[in-house]
Amino acid sequence: MQYLCLVYVAGAEFDAMSQSELETFQDESMANDDELQRSGHLVMAQALQPAATATTVRVRNGKLSATVGPFAETTEQLAGFVLIEARDLNDAIEVAGRIPMARIGSIEVRTEMDLQQVRDRAAR
């Protein structure tokens, strides 16, 4: 089953880091991705540009609007994600706990939706 680990970190945490601390963090994150690749967990991992650079898109009454900035202003912002294939939720939690950012931010683990029942209902 696939799980999405969403990495949320407060901007202040980053700002407080020295350049060398930041680099260690980045090295550690890369090493962790390699480890996930080796264990067969990794589907995709990606760090993101800061939330301030986001564009939020909506379509209302057929009209597209694009606004500058994230859709919600919160202290902790989405900094990246790791999509994994795991045996079960506890396996996914285990993986999330080893993401280096978990030590300064929060990792939200979300389970993929099982669409089998939806397909069954459509077929019946």
Added chain:
Amino acid sequence: MSLDAVGQVREHLDAVYRSESRRVLATLIRILGDFDLAEEAVQDAFTAATEQWPRDGVPANPRAWLVSTGRFKAVDRLRRRARFDAAVAKLATQLDEQADQLSNRDDEMEDDRLRLIFTCCHPAIAPDAQVAMALREVCGLTTEEIARAYFAAPPTVAQRIVRAKAKIRSDHIPYELPPPSEMGDRLDGVLQVVYLVFTEGYAASSGASLTRVDLCDEAIRLGRLVVELLPDPEAVGLLALMLLQDSRRIARVSAQGELVLLPEQDRSLWNRDRIAEGLLLVERSTSGPTVGAFALQAAIAAVHAESATADATDWSQIVGLYDVLVQADRSPVVELNRAVAVAMLEGPSAGLALIDAIIARGELHDYHLAHAARADLLRRLGRLTDARAAYERALDLTLQDPERRFLAQRLSALPRLATDG
């Protein structure tokens, strides 16, 4: 190696995974002293086997190979992590040094699973977490499957397991069989877990096949070990119950892999050795001053085992035993089974009233067997529209393929009538 031979090795590897992965895990937990590290090591060992076995052939003792490979991989993994954490480096060195003193003897490895169950059932761990953790670690059920079996949300179950593992780590709970004086405290939990291993094997909660024989056999083996360690009447009752249920294993599945219910089973297929042993143990477990829930369920299974035909079943004795059992174990599933027995004794409407009352309380609302039993009674009462709705509800809630086919077949066999009979 030819492509055919490679295919055979792959198939063999799948079979080894099914039969050995939990045993290997139990042993690696003992060796590495850490649940999570051991779980990673098991995965690493099987990944290595997928690469090496097709090339080099299957090792003579696959289990020992997997344990030793898992241990090496764990040390590798710790070394890589040690770049960022000095404490981890020390642990890696310790593990490497103790390699020579390790025992990989088969009998010791057999005990590892029982050791694991007793560790999971340590009194410092919350009871609901004990069972959840044991089902995951001992039977290899996923968090999601356990949540389903307990009518709970997966994150709730996951959190219990995370806390239980943290407790084992923080309290330094030893990974060993407790001394006889402390065994009694953990017995309830251990018996629950062994029975859940059995029921998961007997009626797999999801997937393509109806039974997982490996889990049934393992549960019976563990049940015998527990009786040897501690001949408590409930331990004996549990072993009797498992043997009697297991005696019907072959009769319960048709040649086409379909589910066959008790009344339609060919009783000549029942395993007489299992029944004979089970009946003797029922005597033993019910002869004391108090009789426990497992012994009562075994006594009920014994009534079925002793009837020559389905029609000859002594339903009044079964309802009587359920009346006592409901006092000992107030679970809604026991009440549901009692309701089905009452329907056999007094007729479908009496049973239906009881089932409706249980569902109305909100319990078993999402339990497929409650709706399947209800559908069957409605069918017998000729209330076909209601029966159809109940079968459909049961079908929506069932994840296991043969059970789904059974319900779908019952549903399509209902006469199509415009109005209720």
